[in-house]
Amino acid sequence: MTHIDEQAAEADRYLEYQAIDTGYRAVRWHEKTLYEQSRPGSTNAILPPVEPGIVALVGDVAAALPAAARRARPPEMPELSEPEILRHYIRCSQMTYGYDSGNSMGLGTCTMKYSPRINEQLAASPKVKALHPLQPEETIQGILEIMYGMRNWLCELGGMDEVTFQPRGGGHGAFTDACMIRAYHHARGDDHRDEIITCAVSHPCNPATASAAGFKVISLYPDEITGELGIDALKAAISDRTAGIMMTAPYDTGVFDSQIAEYARLVHEAGGVVSLDQANFNGVMTRMRAGDLGADMVHFNLHKTFSTPHGSYGPGAGAVAVKKAFRDFLPVPVVEFDGTKYRLNSDLPHTIGKVGTFMGMVPNVVKAYAWVLSMGADGLREASEWAVINNNYLIKKLLEVRGVEISWPNRRKLQEARFSLAKLHDETGVSTTDFNYRLADFGVQTYFESHVPRIVDEPVTPEPTESISKEDVDQFVAAFHHISAEAYSNAEIVKTAPHRSIVHREIHDYENLTQVPFTWRVWKRTHPDG
Amino acid sequence: MSELSGGAEASRRSGAAPARPGGGAPTPARRRIGLIVNPLAGIGGRVGLKGSDGAETVARAFALGAVPMAGARAAETLRALAGAAAGTANGTAADARRGHSAAIELATYPGEMGADVAREAGFDPVVLGSIEAGATTGADTRRAAEALHAWGAELLVFAGGDGTARDVFAAVGGSVPVVGIPAGVKIHSGVFAVNPRRAAELVAEFLAGRAGLEDREVMDIDEELFRAGTVAARLFGYMRMPYARALVQGAKAGNPGGPSTLRDVAFGVLDEIDRDPGAYWILGPGTTVKAVADELGIEKTLLGVDLLHRGRLVAADVNESQLLAFLARKPESVRARLVVTVIGGQGYLFGRGNQQLSPAVIRAIGKAGLVVAATLDKLHALGGPLLVDTGDAECDAYLSGHIKVITGEADRVIWRVTA
Numbered sequence: 023m024t025h026i027d028e029q030a031a032e033a034d035r036y037l038e039y040q041a042i043d044t045g046y047r048a049v050r051w052h053e054k055t056l057y058e059q060s061r062p063g064s065t066n067a068i069l070p071p072v073e074p075g076i077v078a079l080v081g082d083v084a085a086a087l088p089a090a091a092r093r094a095r096p097p098e099m100p101e102l103s104e105p106e107i108l109r110h111y112i113r114c115s116q117m118t119y120g121y122d123s124g125n126s127m128g129l130g131t132c133t134m135k136y137s138p139r140i141n142e143q144l145a146a147s148p149k150v151k152a153l154h155p156l157q158p159e160e161t162i163q164g165i166l167e168i169m170y171g172m173r174n175w176l177c178e179l180g181g182m183d184e185v186t187f188q189p190r191g192g193g194h195g196a197f198t199d200a201c202m203i204r205a206y207h208h209a210r211g212d213d214h215r216d217e218i219i220t221c222a223v224s225h226p227c228n229p230a231t232a233s234a235a236g237f238k239v240i241s242l243y244p245d246e247i248t249g250e251l252g253i254d255a256l257k258a259a260i261s262d263r264t265a266g267i268m269m270t271a272p273y274d275t276g277v278f279d280s281q282i283a284e285y286a287r288l289v290h291e292a293g294g295v296v297s298l299d300q301a302n303f304n305g306v307m308t309r310m311r312a313g314d315l316g317a318d319m320v321h322f323n324l325h326k327t328f329s330t331p332h333g334s335y336g337p338g339a340g341a342v343a344v345k346k347a348f349r350d351f352l353p354v355p356v357v358e359f360d361g362t363k364y365r366l367n368s369d370l371p372h373t374i375g376k377v378g379t380f381m382g383m384v385p386n387v388v389k390a391y392a393w394v395l396s397m398g399a400d401g402l403r404e405a406s407e408w409a410v411i412n413n414n415y416l417i418k419k420l421l422e423v424r425g426v427e428i429s430w431p432n433r434r435k436l437q438e439a440r441f442s443l444a445k446l447h448d449e450t451g452v453s454t455t456d457f458n459y460r461l462a463d464f465g466v467q468t469y470f471e472s473h474v475p476r477i478v479d480e481p482v483t484p485e486p487t488e489s490i491s492k493e494d495v496d497q498f499v500a501a502f503h504h505i506s507a508e509a510y511s512n513a514e515i516v517k518t519a520p521h522r523s524i525v526h527r528e529i530h531d532y533e534n535l536t537q538v539p540f541t542w543r544v545w546k547r548t549h550p551d552g
Numbered sequence: 553m554s555e556l557s558g559g560a561e562a563s564r565r566s567g568a569a570p571a572r573p574g575g576g577a578p579t580p581a582r583r584r585i586g587l588i589v590n591p592l593a594g595i596g597g598r599v600g601l602k603g604s605d606g607a608e609t610v611a612r613a614f615a616l617g618a619v620p621m622a623g624a625r626a627a628e629t630l631r632a633l634a635g636a637a638a639g640t641a642n643g644t645a646a647d648a649r650r651g652h653s654a655a656i657e658l659a660t661y662p663g664e665m666g667a668d669v670a671r672e673a674g675f676d677p678v679v680l681g682s683i684e685a686g687a688t689t690g691a692d693t694r695r696a697a698e699a700l701h702a703w704g705a706e707l708l709v710f711a712g713g714d715g716t717a718r719d720v721f722a723a724v725g726g727s728v729p730v731v732g733i734p735a736g737v738k739i740h741s742g743v744f745a746v747n748p749r750r751a752a753e754l755v756a757e758f759l760a761g762r763a764g765l766e767d768r769e770v771m772d773i774d775e776e777l778f779r780a781g782t783v784a785a786r787l788f789g790y791m792r793m794p795y796a797r798a799l800v801q802g803a804k805a806g807n808p809g810g811p812s813t814l815r816d817v818a819f820g821v822l823d824e825i826d827r828d829p830g831a832y833w834i835l836g837p838g839t840t841v842k843a844v845a846d847e848l849g850i851e852k853t854l855l856g857v858d859l860l861h862r863g864r865l866v867a868a869d870v871n872e873s874q875l876l877a878f879l880a881r882k883p884e885s886v887r888a889r890l891v892v893t894v895i896g897g898q899g900y901l902f903g904r905g906n907q908q909l910s911p912a913v914i915r916a917i918g919k920a921g922l923v924v925a926a927t928l929d930k931l932h933a934l935g936g937p938l939l940v941d942t943g944d945a946e947c948d949a950y951l952s953g954h955i956k957v958i959t960g961e962a963d964r965v966i967w968r969v970t971a
Contacts, residue, residue, distance in 0.1 A: 217964075233962055240956065240964040246936075255966045258954035451632060451749060475932060514635075 041512060042521040044504070046465035050524050051113040057542045059110070060100035066107060098542070117524045119467060121331075125494045127416075128461070128469030130438045130483035131225070131274060133304050133326035141329070141392040145385040155380035159365050165384060166364035169357045172341075172391040179402075180300070180320045181313025182343035187382030188353040192301040193227035194377065195321030195340030196268065199297040200235035201374040202319065202344070202351040203266045206295055209351075209372050215265035215293070221251055223277070224270035225299055226473050232268055243477065249277040249430035256285055266295035271312070272305060274473050274483075276413070276435030286316025295319070295348075301340075303327040304487060305410050305437030308403040312343075319344040324383075328390035339386035353377045408488035409437045412495065416486050419499040424506045425449060429478045437485055440472060444479035452509040452516045454480040459527060460508070460519035464501040582657040583759050586700030586728075587630075587677070588720065590693055590712035591664035593622040593736045605715050607689070622735035623669050625748045626711035629733050630673035632752035655759065659703050661696040664688070678703070690719045697723035707731065707758055707794075709751065714738040714772040721770045721791055729765055729792045731755055740785050740898060742768035743793050754794050763794035766814075766929070767839040769895055771905055787855050787895075787905030790839055795929060813927045818843040819961035821891055821925050831887040833860040834875070834917070836906050840893035840925050857908045872910045879916040890917045894926040894957075899934040901969065902951065903941030911947035919950065925958040928965070937968040945971070 072083050080086050102110075120126065126134040144150070153162060173185040189195040200218065207215045218232035221242040229239040240259045242251045256267075267289045272278040279285075286296045298317040300306075304327045312320035324339040325332035332338050344352060354373045355366035366381065397405060417439055420426055425446025428439055443454045458468045472481035486495055508515050520526065539545035592610050595618040633656070659678035660666030663685050670677040680699045683692050693712070697720045700708055707729050710720055713736010720730060732744035733751045745751035757763040767790040774786075821844045825833060835841045835858045845852030845860075852858050856869030859878065867874065879888055890913075895904050901924065902909055924938075940951045948971035957967050 222965075229963075238962040238964065240966060242966045243968075255954045255968070258956060259964075259966050448747075448749065451635070475928065477932070 041508075042463070042515050042519075044463045044465075044522060046463060047522045048119075048462075048465075048524045049113075049116040051117060053110065053113050053117070055542070056100040056102060056107070056110060057098075059102060059106065062101055064101050064103055066102060066104040124465055124467065125490075125497055126467040127486045127490045127494055127498055128467045128484045130470040130485035131302055131473070132332070132470065133302060133323075133437070133485060133487055134467075135304070135326075135329055135487040136489040137329050137331040137389070138393065138396070141389040141396075142331075144392050145388045150385055150388055153384070155384075160363075163364055165381075165388075166357050166366070168391050169381065169384070169387055170359050170364055172387050172394070173357060175391070175394050176322060176341055176343050179303075179307065179311065180322070180343040181311030181317075182320060183346045184349045184352060184356060185341055185343045186352045186356060187339065187341050187384075187387055188376065188378040189321070189340030189342060190378055190383060191325070191338035191340050192225065192299070192321065192323045193231060193340075194338075195301075195323070195342050196225070196227040196297075196299055197231035197234060198340070198342050198353060198374070198377050199268060199319050199321060200231045200237065201377070202342075202348055203268075203295045203297065204235050204237070205351045205372055205374050206348065207265055212265075212293070215263055217259075217261070217263045218265055219256070219259045219267040219269075219289070219294075221269055221273075222475050222477055223249075223273040223275050224268070225274060225301060228268040228270060228299055237265060238263075244273070244275070244277070244430075247430075247432070249273070249275060249433045250279045250281055251285070253281060253284060253288070256288060260288060260292045260294070262292070264289065264292045264294040266297060268297045268299065270299040270302070271310075271315075272302065272436045274302075274438075274440070275429055275478075276305075276437065276439040277430055277433045278306070278436055283315045290316065297321075301326060302437060302485075304485075305406055305413070307406040308399060309406060313345060317345075318348055324386050324390040329393040330386040330389045337383050337386060339383040339390070355381065357381075405488040406437075409486065412486035412488065412490055413437055413439060415492070416484065416495050416499070419495065420502060423499065423502045424510065426482075426502065426506070429481075437487070438483060440478050441482040441484075442478050442480055443482060446506060446509055447480045450509040450513045452513050454482055456517045456519065457482075457505055457509070459523075460505045460516045461501055462520040462523040464497075464504070466498055466501060582655060584657050584659065584703070584705050585755065586697075586703065586705030586708045587626070587658055587660040587666040587670060588693060588696045588700065588708065588710040588712075588716075589622050589626045589660075589664065589666045589669060590710070590716040590719075590735070591620050591622055591688055593712035593716055595620055620664070622711045622733075623664060625733050625735040626666070626709075627669040627673055628748035629709065629711070629751045629755075630669060630675065632749050633755055634674050659700055659705060661692070661699070665692060665696060690715065693719035694723040701728050707755065709733065709755060711735040711748075714741050714770075717741045717743050717770050717791070718772050718788055721789055725789070726767070726791055729758070729794060731758070731793060738773060740771040740773060740895075740904065742895065742898065743770060743791050758794040765792045766795055766927075767791070768793045769838075769898075769905065771895070771898075785900075785904040787837055789855065795933070813929065813960075814840060814843045815847070816960040816963075817925050817927055817958060818847045820958035820963065821923060822847055823961065824889075824923050824958065828887065828889060829862065831889045831921075832866075832878075832882060834858075834888060834890045835860060836890065836892035836909060838893040838895075838905075840927070840930075841891050844891060844925070855905075857906070870908065872908045872913060875908060875913050876910075876916065879913065887921060888917050889921045889923060890914075891923045891925060894924070894930060894934070894938055899936060899939045901938045901940050901955075903939075903943065911942045911944035914942065914947055914951070919955075922955070923958065924955055924967075928959045928963070931957065931959065931965065931967060937970045940969060940971055 084092065121134055153165060169187060176185045177183060189198050207213060216238055217240055218237040219240045219242065220228045220232065223244050229241060232239050242255050242259060244250060245252050267285060271282060289296050296317045298312040298320040300312060300320050301323040303322055319342060321340055321342045324330050324341055330339060350370045350372045351374055352370060353376055354368040354370055358365050358367050413435060417428060417435060420441060421428060425443060427442045427445055429442055443457055447453050454471055458471065461468050470483045472478060472483055505516060539548050595610065595613045658670055658675045659680055660670050661681050662679050662683050665683055665688060667677055667679045680703060681695060693716055697708060701724045705728060708720060709731050710716055711733040716736060717732055730743055731751050731754050733748050734744040745754055754763065770788045770791055771785050772788060817840055835845060835852060837855050837857060842852050842854055848863060850865050853869045858865060859867040859870060882888060892901060892906065894901055898904060902914065940948045942948055952969050952971055954966050955969050957965050959965050
């Protein structure tokens with residue numbers, strides 16, 4: 023290479039750097055796993071010898087353990103000093119993006135709202151933390167009061183009569199519904215009812231859990247114009263085999279189906295059960311009640327609508343509320359109050375049994391209860407309004423971006439909306455996934471594209487919630503303008519993004535998941551040469 | 553980075569494949585793609601001739617001022633593919649500007665049948681055969697397809713219409729996957745991408761090992777009748793085409809066993825048959841319905857209509873009058889049920905490729921006797937309602953509305969049907 027060539031190449035690199043630079047650069051450590059960093063012999067803790075008093079009483083402590091409880095060889099734990107371990111986790115946290123580090127409004131249908139710190143402190147207090155799930159009822163009256171209080175709020179918000187906190191998340195709540203529907207028909211000798219009706223704009227856990235509970239699934243698709251299912255389509259699905267309908271409200275597209283009450287009437291008329299999925303309750307809190315529309319059961323996600331933190335498989339908490347007729351089918355125990363004392367009742371005649379351990383995810387119930395009490399009924403109503411207003415501001419702004427369209431444009435959207443980059447994709451070749459990777463270069467959370475089935479091409483589904491500021495929305499929209507302009511002028515920048523994030527593209531090799539080393543043991547087995 | 557590893561992995565796999573037909577050639581380091589352009593495809597369209605089949609029509613089209621379009625459509629695909637291929641191999645903007653045909657070895661026929669546009673898009677193609685410039689025919693398409701197959705093409709990309717698809721099918725059958733670039737007047741076959749750019753994406757997905765393969769209909773209509781206002785589409789057979797699995801990936805994540813979707817649909821139909829075992833079951837044409845017969849261990853005609861009773865084949869490849877005679881003779885107490893699938897890409901339920909199932913047959917069986925089966929991929933790819941065109945407006949209206957479609961062993965969807 024001549025000097026001139028080198029200079030040209032250098033200029034080329036500089037221009038390229040200028041083009042992809044966004045002023046943001048994620049922290050990136052070349053961090054190895056603790057196993058790889060391990061130095062045999064180094065340690066972070068020296069355990070004191072067994073105290074003489076104990077030795078006098080027990081003798082050789084190890085020998086006192088039953089043989090089956092003793093390991094033949096020490097566990098393969100990494101060996102490192104305390105500061106090394108601390109650094110490792112600090113670095114990992116620096117490479118993590120979350121609500122507390124930046125603008126997370128992209129993650130639609132997740133309802134990424136702020137989790138107030140004071141509620142975390144309440145849940146972390148010894149009064150909650152030190153409880154044992156097997157303590158006698160009379161010693162946990164305070165916790166039971168909190169659970170009963172939250173039960174009352176959810177009954178009121180859902181127009182229902184009883185609640186279980188057993189499910190650990192939304193899908194688990196839907197599964198609880200499916201199991202109760204099955205038990206309900208079984209109790210009536212209606213075992214031939216083996217079909218659950220659902221729709222393509224419901225959360226995928228609705229068909230998935232129905233299927234897991236042994237039902238066949240009939241899926242309806244939204245009308246191209248109205249975004250609703252329509253009476254005719256539902257009638258084509260209903261038969262004497264109908265066990266029930268499991269559907270999401272509002273839909274995953276942000277459209278609220280105006281005919282739900284009529285669907286419920288038709289399903290009831292055919293002998294079926296109506297289950298509403300209100301995991302995304304945020305846009306309709308205090309505005310509609312599932313029970314008033316004819317639903318027999320409804321599930322909420324405390325970790326979305328009710329502010330308890332979530333993400334990264336953190337502790338979620340689903341809550342299922344039912345009408346009186348389904349109370350006897352609930353998982354046990356349920357919390358009861360006789361006017362003076364709270365108790366746990368595990369004696370429901372048709373109970374589907376346990377879907378989780380003990381009383382449910384108690385710390386989340388504490389946080390959610392603290393949140394609703396701090397908000398009050400008026401506060402919940404206001405939060406819903408803000409969430410919807412924020413989303414509609416976002417819609418107006420995002421539709422000004424070249425190549426961005428919205429599904430069901432003639433319908434008003436509630437807390438979220440499904441946008442489409444199909445036009446941008448057709449005109450530039452940049453897909454929504456490319457676009458999303460480029461968004462990571464702007465220091466904002468990448469967006470949720472869509473649930474399956476993907477009936478909107480090149481989908482984009484953000485959800486601002488009430489805790490997002492106008493500045494957050496504007497930042498998100500500005501990044502969209504920037505990337506759209508790049509797509510139309512220099513698509514390669516977008517197609518090869520991200521350039522400023524921690525990792526390059528994720529590996530989506532769904533066919534070979536068994537080859538992915540999720541544990542150190544598997545990694546060693548699959549990488550014998552290190 | 554995943555593109556890099558995926559692509560490299562895929563090419564290693566292909567390198568390890570057994571010797572190709574046409575043999576002798578060393579194991580290719582690059583992926584072999586064949587290109588065919590039917591330069592005369594579609595020239596009848598713009599001038600209102602409803603097709604371009606036959607030398608006389610072509611001459612008339614040119615006389616009316618038609619300009620060949622197929623080359624431009626193919627060029628659009630190749631340009632997009634060059635970019636995608638570079639991205640696949642290297643993954644940075646700078647690399648994309650360098651040698652874009654690095655990952656692909658392209659072979660084609662001379663001049664306007666592919667070599668011109670390939671070079672224009674920056675490829676350095678292997679050129680096979682010879683043609684008479686300006687006067688190519690279907691025979692050239694067939695020869696090109698044979699030659700490219702013999703050369704060892706892993707995938708045939710062709711620009712044309714239904715006539716071109718038929719020629720490719722006549723030459724290579726279902727032995728090599730194809731991607732059609734839509735450039736014809738008539739596009740009734742399911743082997744075409746939606747547009748040239750999507751065609752490039754499908755090829756890239758195929759090369760990266762991310763695409764699935766499925767059987768798609770090769771159909772054509774009689775152009776003479778079409779010009780006279782009558783649509784009579786015939787099903788000629790099936791070719792394999794890649795489809796973008798990413799669109800339905802999530803739905804399939806629980807099914808890592810791979811392309812068992814057709815079988816899954818077949819099990820769903822078997823469930824219906826089990827519920828009505830005494831009925832006469834009429835099986836319409838197509839691979840989806842054939843999959844049902846396969847599970848029953850019955851030798852079904854792929855393009856014909858067959859009749860089953862109690863798990864046995866009663867009559868194969870029956871026509872309309874045979875069906876009607878049979879329906880008239882059967883005991884009143886025994887029901888007749890009909891299993892049909894949907895023409896991929898088009899969405900026709902009746903009136904294309906299954907004219908044996910006439911309005912009279914449909915009426916005799918009744919809407920309640922219908923069992924519609926299709927993979928969810930096929931339905932989603934339609935992006936619209938199912939279509940009926942039985943030639944009888946009353947029958948079309950009778951079929952319109954919403955219908956249940958079996959999409960898996962335990963999965964059904966409700967889909968709209970319009971005339």
